Amino acid sequence: MNHLSEIKPATPLNPRRRAIIVGASVGMGAALAKKLTQEGYVAALVARQADKLNALCAEINAAAGETRALAYPHDVTHYDDVPNLLRKIVADLGGLDAFVLMAGINFPPGGIDSYNFDHDRQMAEVNYIGAMAWLNPVAEMFQAARRGQIVGVGSVAGDRGRIANLGYNASKAALATYLEALRNRLTRFGVNVLTVKPGFVQTDMLKAAAGPTPFAIPPEKAADDIYRAMRRRKQTLYTPFFWRYIMLVIQHIPSFIFRRLSI
């Protein structure tokens, strides 16, 4: 009656960790979906575009020779749908070990004169409110089960408010703070919360970016880094790693200088 008939059930000698990836159809999400399923996970892939999602699942399952990815089309701004969808996915997977929140949007930043409330609102609705709509029930579930791992993908852009893209910076900063709060609450229940802060990754989002995008890495590299950090149950991951030091410097530039810079 559910997808489980397609998925081989977990057994002690083949425990099959189970993951949900929200925002899985393209870019880093798709790369992580491939990585996790290659590593033996069964993954529920959630994204807006059903056709892309189905194609990705077909590709993954063909490569694995068995069903390891299942598609669940969903728009993260349909907040009220989340509890039922989550319940269905967890029943289909037979449990849940990891939840990855990857969904995010960014609009090409305008110039220093540009203000666009509509864009800012959409970014807040997807990147932050949509994230909370998923993270809340997932966190509640993991807390009760006293086990689990949450991965939230923020951005180096959330580490400092910059002149170019006000709404994006703010939405990612909000998400990072929310994840930190979640980590502080959930660590005592044995739940790991990993905040991922990618630099520039060669995705569709990057193509839309104006201006220089130094040190851009392919999404597969970011996915490998995220998987390694998940295995080690890390708290924060910058990918590639040197962004940690770049951002450390940027975060410590005093405001009286920073507000005169054009970054």
Add this chain to the structure above:
Amino acid sequence: MLNTFTRLENFGHSLDAPAYVVQPRNGVDVYSVFKKAKRLGLTVTARGAGRSYNDAALNGGGIVLDMTAMNQILEWNPESGVVRCEPGVTLEQLWQRVEPDGWWPPVVSGTMRTTLGGCLAANIHGKNNFKMGVIGEHVVEFAAVLPTGAEITCSPKKNADLFYAMIGGYGMLGVFTSVTMQMKRVYSGLLSVDAYPAPNLSRHLSALEDGAPNHDYIVGWLDTFASGAALGRGQIHAARYLREGEDPNPQETLKLKNQILPPMIFGVFPKSILYQFMKPFANNLGWRMVNLAKYVASLPKHTFRQPHAAFHFLLDYVPNWELSYGRGGLIQYQSFLPKESAEAAWTEILRFSQKRNMPSYLGVTKRHRPDNFLLTHAVDGFSLALDFKVREATRPRMAGMLREFDEIVLEHGGRFYFAKNGETTAQTAQAFYGEETVKRFKKLKKRCDPNGLLESNLYRRIFEG
């Protein structure tokens, strides 16, 4: 009611599955859960004490009925020895109630923590399977709620098809709400136990076969590390009830205080922490030494008297012993083989595991007889239960080894028991049940549970995989 998950594990701590846990108090509660599950598109599994080694009482992502609140002994007649219980009553509650009146449950498991509902669902056997059969043979009648909402009563005469399918049906047809059973009369709180060694597998099995007719219980311990000419050596414990008059003071030996397992060793050392001291031995070398020492100690043949509880509930002797296996937990592999082919099959299996350097740490043998239940596991022959430690690094290799074991057992006409084996595939299950049996079970399933609400991890593995 269905907001939060609870992480549930198997008894071996080698598999976990989160579920929405609901605690029903009666059949009406059970039915309301069925209705809710149907509305939400979830599945339901009943769980007793959670003592199954594997996935029989797990339902990952679904609803689990925790039956332990339905734990009343409803009627006990010390004249006839008939008892009526709710399904959450444990064997511990049961024997402690009936034993002082001179009765004993006719079939018990190696632990007293199991519930009657769970015992019926798995149709358990004891060390007296060759004589008393499975627990289902002592059930006078039971009541159950089906997912359709029907409340039914089954006995060997009434609804006989469901009686023989629901007992041993792993809770996949309905949920028991009461069980009526016949107890066995005993004339002493003690058993007379003969212990003697068996130097190899052939002698081990013939000792079980020859010892059974003269005893009420028989069980063998098998040294899983012995190889070559000593392969399959071990020790037999064969016990019989004392006849009326043989115990000069039955009132005294039947008293609970003379049955209950002491919580201390030597009166000072609490057993509840003993498993911590077993941890350093939970590796190949440690258990090799334990097995060797046990065999040497078993060499002198002797006879002694032992209380029922001490003889039967060996698994309760060291509380939480299963935790000594560490993080990966343990699994058990039990195969049932006809007496003609058992020696050949187990010689192959024991050699195989030793050669692969994944030895079992503990082996237990029993004597069995067939029964009339639809999903029966018993044969006219023997069973061998092997415990294995699960390690992260050897998981895939061990899975491959158990698949090979399955083939060996099937080739030799053997069967499996799903309170124990957690890796058996649907194909293997089909092969030993036979297509006809599976078809009959699925037909009954369709009738009792048309919407497919009752599903456990075990069901999905065996009947849908």
